Amino acid sequence: LLSLGTGTNSEFAKNYTAEEAAKWGILQWMSPIWEMRSAASSYMNDYYLSTVFQALDSQNNYLGVQENALTGTATTFDDASVANMILLVQVGENLLKKSVSEDNHETYEVALKRFAKLLSDRKKLRANKASF
Numbered sequence: 317l318l319s320l321g322t323g324t325n326s327e328f329a330k331n332y333t334a335e336e337a338a339k340w341g342i343l344q345w346m347s348p349i350w351e352m353r354s355a356a357s358s359y360m361n362d363y364y365l366s367t368v369f370q371a372l373d374s375q376n377n378y379l380g381v382q383e384n385a386l387t388g389t390a391t392t393f394d395d396a397s398v399a400n401m402i403l404l405v406q407v408g409e410n411l412l413k414k415s416v417s418e419d420n421h422e423t424y425e426v427a428l429k430r431f432a433k434l435l436s437d438r439k440k441l442r443a444n445k446a447s448f
Contacts, residue, residue, distance in 0.1 A: 318431060319365060321382030323390070323407070324355050358382060379431045381424060383411050 332348065362380045369378035389400045390407055412425040422430075 317365065317369070317378050318435075319362070319378070319380040319382075321358055321362075321380065322393075323383040323386040324358055376434070379416070379427055381411070381428070383407055 337345075362382065365378055365380065366375070369375050386407065388403075389395045389397075390403055392400075412428070413423055415421050416424055416427050
């Protein structure tokens with residue numbers, strides 16, 4: 317399973333004081349609540365899938381790819397400007413150089429190549445079985 321995320325907003329890490337939040341109306345609460353819900357959903361899906369694949373001794377059959385430090389226009393879903401497309405390509409290229417996890421120093425580039433080979437080998441195996 318290759319899980320490709322749309323990324324999360326690094327601004328979620330902002331801290332708010334109680335005095336600040338006490339002055340908020342319903343509209344000001346919506347943004348941090350939406351960010352928390354989105355981030356929690358993403359993290360829980362990755363954790364759940366990773367745990368299930370590990371329990372089945374198939375951890376090499378799961379790769380989750382997600383950039384968790386998006387900022388600015390890279391976080392919007394409706395900006396298809398040339399400048400933003402160039403920015404998103406750069407985000408993807410930078411992500412390829414990052415480690416998949418803190419305990420696994422394999423980069424996303426290496427992991428994706430390994431995963432592509434695994435999928436290709438499995439497809440060839442299925443094709444060979446079907447021809448018999």
